[in-house]
Amino acid sequence: MVERIDAKNIEPMLKKLIDIAATVEPNLSDRLKEIDRWAGQEKAGFLTSRKFLMAFLAEIIEDAQIWLTLQENEIQSAHEEYNEECQQRLAQEMTPPLAYWYSELFPLWFRSSDRKFSQWKNCLKSGKHSADDATELNLLVEKIQERGGNVLCRKIIDFSMSTDLIVSGRQSNTSLCVQITKMGESEQMREKIKLWEKTLKCWDIKRGLFVSLDPANFPDSIQSASNLILFNSDRMKSEGYKSFSF
Known part of the structure; x- marks a missing residue:
């Protein structure tokens, strides 16, 4: 915190x-x-x-x-x-997500040119930014932590790296970058997944999970998503990107 x-x-x-x-x-x-x-x-x-x-x-x-x-x-x-x-x-x-953040992503960010930086700087300063998915993310973080997982949230990874959460499970010290959306199955979501993968590759993020939640199916979708995230954090290969919808 x-x-x-x-x-x-x-x-x-x-x-x-x-x-x-x-x-x-x-x-x-x-x-x-x-x-x-x-x-x-x-x-x-x-x-x-x-x-x-x-x-x-x-x-x-x-x-x-x-x-x-x-x-x-x-x-x-x-x-x-x-x-x-x-x-x-x-x-x-130092939890695995914190170690990953401080050893890799944070120094990579301030040593690199962040093409999205000016965009989200203006959004924050104007007061137009709103965390419309904050409730779902907070519930998801609680569920993951209840089961012994570690979670890290940062504005930089959200705005610049298409990552809402960096997560590690109980059986692995390797972190997983997770993007959460409430968008249903559609061509628009498929395009968003492509852009998400491209962004992760740009930041040399090797392991990523894209999760689409169904707002009409809470809290079951939150429970299912937490199980999925922890499972993939522990079992997913050293490199790869996956997407799931609930």
Whole structure:
């Protein structure tokens, strides 16, 4: 769970992270500068009025803090100055989806050109974004966690990587990227699946699951989807994309 941040603290926290990242990873520093120019310098009242924008800013600040801490730990460990017990504790606390996010997808995002970034930045800042599938996603996350699975949600993977959830099951440390939709069987959905596969390949995401839920069949479709996601997280091959409808 990402901690909330007071809107008045957004800009100073971004500035601090920009300075730290400049000596560790210039690409992250540059991406944070872009975010600061776009939203960090807005007045606190404006930011507070944009719930989803604030949620994204809190996520990016926490992710940058954790990623930079992990890099520092790696450097200390390489010089044998880092406490081995502390390193083991950090590894135990890092779930497979978090490890996948911080080791692969997050650094890939800030080191790459994200062609969707300007589009969803404008959407968040204008206040037009609405999480119309939030209820279904929250129920699905609860079901997966109840059965011992691990789940990660991030605005970046949702908007840029066609992924609502990164999931790992109880029997595998390999993460699965899951896209959820409420669209029924149609030509439009088939086109959406093609675009989804193309996006995952663009981000070098090897394992993906596309799940279409039937709003008229809740909560049964949520239960079935959670079973399907956990099964495929544990059993799906190292590479592949699958789609299912309920």
